[in-house]
Amino acid sequence: MRADTVDLKRIFGRDIRYMVPLFQRPYVWNRDDNWTAFWEDIRRTAEQAEGAAETGDTVFPHFLGAVVFDEARYASSDLEARQVIDGQQRLTTLQLFLFAARQSAQKTGDDRSVRLLSRFLENDPDLYDTERNPDHRFKVWPTNADRDEFRSVMSGEDGKGRLSEAVTYFRRVVSSWLEDSEDPKQRLGSLVQTLREHLRLVIIDLEEHDDAQMVFETLNSRGTPLEHADLVKNLLFREAEHTGVDTGRLYSTYWEPFDQDEWRVDQTTGRITRSRLDVFLTHWLTMRTQRDFTFPALFKEFERWQRGRQVPVEEIFVELSRYAEIYDGLENRAPDGVEGRFLYRVKVMQLSTPMPLLLCLYGMGQRLSEQRRVRAIRGIDSYLVRRSILNLSNRDYNHVFRDLVAAAIRQPDQADEAVLKTLAAMQGQHREWPADEEFRNALVNDPIYQRLYRHRVRILLEALEDALRTPLTEQLAVPVGESIGSKLTIEHVMPQSWQENWPINSDDPDATATRDEIVHTLGNLTLATAKLNPAIGNMGWHEKRQWLGEHSLLRLTHGTLLNPPPGTGLGNWERTWDETRIRQRGTYLANLALRVWPSVDELLAEDIDDE
Structure with a gap:
């Protein structure tokens, strides 16, 4: 077999058909697992190209993976043809993205970009019979199950399948990205340049005696790929050996812990799973270089930094060891105090x-x-x-x-x-x-339970509970941690299904809509154990108040809910629970949140004793 690293000009810039055999599975990539990460990689590379146009910096190529081709047995035109043994998901996605980018270019009115992108999408009609084989215009021809939808989507027709969803998604994110720029046409040019020059694929061409099936199975199920940390390790120890430093001492003193299981365990950041050591190296190198780079470029970025700074190799070992200890401490710190919280x-x-x-x-x-x-x-x-x-x-x-x-x-x-x-x-x-007023207004008025992820609401309530406690409180800090979800959950005081036991005493036609929204605001939320929460459910106020009073120990419940928050001035607080009390409690908690998370002016005004 022959292997080569090529850009998209080599792959799609010529007249060719990449045909996916019928025995392969249909197109399965989706937005959450694939398209978003695919676009983010292209976007970052395009933004690097955009910046390099002003600074003259080198744009490192982004690798999209590998594809394997075999000779095509059925060529029915003057077009070169290859059979796709592995990598059809990438090739198909690239074509869908290029098509969506061309639609954005047409909308922008950039004829040059439209022409350049079209060359990556369509074959020369003089090289095939357009009447007998109209589908030969497509450079990628998917497996049987996807052909009808692919033909429809790539002809600009609306559809409802996965391929249509991909084009719609890519068109939306590309258009939004272009609109964020002061000069959309110039940014589009950077994107087209990136697609033509800065994206790479490893092309493996099988030769006559290569077993295509064995190659496919090997690529997809066997072998353990090298991690970036292994490449860094190899580079550093080769450098140490070249400069005459005792590699055995370096290994036992500094690197040996990195080869232990605790550093090789997989961690997920965003949508990428990699070893904990690779994650640490990414953070450390970002700090040292102050550059934005994608994870696949980690080793190349490290090599560039090491060569450019010419740091003695033992200093690098010492620094990595020191910062690894700091990283360990940050990851394993107890969740108490300002830093731990x-x-x-x-x-x-x-x-x-x-x-x-x-x-x-x-x-x-x-x-x-x-x-x-x-x-x-x-x-x-x-x-x-x-x-x-x-x-x-x-x-x-x-x-x-x-x-x-x-x-x-x-x-x-x-x-x-x-x-x-x-x-x-x-x-x-x-x-x-965000300014104080903007933050306060969101806390008081927004239905945060509906609009935010549950974990964001929970850490807000936990922090408020923590702030309400004093040195005289039995437990100095509200319990938090990985098990918090099984201990404390978010409780609506006025229930979400309030119609059963919470009638509205108003003739206002908008009262129902107002209540449907206010039940999800901060003033109506507290924390309760996972057992207490469903037990009190949709109870009326007096019964729910009794249950909370008997079973809850939280200051958030006793100090601002069962009893009036300081400064409210509302008599008979415990008599009922209504919109007025929800708003007053929300205002109090919002002001408390402003003390927990102060403005920059307040922080800068604090006295610092450097002695």
């Missing part, structure tokens, strides 16, 4: 992007006082939680935290101020720190 919330929200900044802050050691480090973490916590409650996008967090790392490194003795001021200067919906 923050790390717990980040884990629950499944956010990995802050980790390079955390490695940076903790790696500064005595140069950054503990008081300043805690203040920086409180700022990051406020920034992330406020944005999560407002349901704002986290798509730009890679760039945000890369900028924060750079700011902290420039002022290591006052990294907290650098981080806070950089966050405060962020602008735009994907970056800005």
Whole structure:
């Protein structure tokens, strides 16, 4: 067999038919598992090309995987033909994406981009009989089960199958991405350039005596691929050997722990599963380079950094060992105190992007006082939680935290101020720190239970419970952790199905709609055990109040629900539970949340004792 690494110009730039045999499975890729990650990889590469046009930096190619071709037995035209043994999902997705990109180019009015993309989609009609074999215009011809829909979709007709969904999804995300740019046509040019030059596939061409089935089975079911950490390890030890450093000592002193199971266990970040060591190396290298790169480029990015900085190899071993210890401490920290609570919330929200900044802050050691480090973490916590409650996008967090790392490194003795001021200067919906009034309004008025992921609502309520406790409270902190879901759940005081036992005493025709929304606001939510929650269900207020009073120990319930929150001034609080009380409790809890997650001005106004 012959193997080669090629760009899309080599694959689709010529007149050819890639035919998928009928015995292969139909197209199965979907948005959650495949299309989103596929688009994000292309988007990042295109944005690198966009930036490189201004800076002159090198754009590293992005590898999309491997495909295997065999000779096609049935060629019925002057077109070259290959049979797709492996990789049909990638090839089909590429064609669907190229078609969607061409539709966006047509909408933008960029004729040049339309022509360039068309060459990747359609064969020269002079090379086949257009009347007898009209489908020969397609460069990829899928398996039998997908051919009718593929023909329809690639002809611009609407459909309801998976292929049509893919085109609709890609057209939507590409159009939105183009519209976010000040110059959509220029951005489209970067995308087309990326598709032509910066995407790579490994092409394996089988030769006469190669067994196609054996190759297919081997690629899909056998072998253990090398991890990026193994490539890094190999590079570093070859460098150590070349420079005469004792490799045995380096291994036993610094690297040996990385070969243990605790570092090789799989972790999932986003939609990618990789070893814990690869995850750590990605965070560490992001901190060191302050560059945004995709996981498949990890080794190449490491090699580029190591060659460019010419850091002595033993210093790299020492640094990796030191930061691995910091990373261990962050991952395994108990969920108490300001830092522990923050790390717990980040884990629950499944956010990995802050980790390079955390490695940076903790790696500064005595140069950054503990008081300043805690203040920086409180700022990051406020920034992330406020944005999560407002349901704002986290798509730009890679760039945000890369900028924060750079700011902290420039002022290591006052990294907290650098981080806070950089966050405060962020602008735009994907970056800005929500203001107090915006945050308060969302907490008081928005039906957060409906609009947010349950885990975001839960960590909000946990934090409020924690803030209500004092040194005189029996338990200093509300229990949190992996088992919290089986202990405490979100409880609607006025139930979601309120019609049964909670009649409305109003002739207002909008009262029902108002109540349907207000039951999901913060003022009507508390926490209860998994056993108590279903037991009280849709009970009326007086019975539910009795049950909560007897079984709940939470300050969130006793201090703001069963009894009036401080400063409400409403008499006979316990008499009923209605819209007025929900709003007053919501306002109190929102003000409490503003103390838990303060504004940047409040944080910067705090006195810091550097002594």
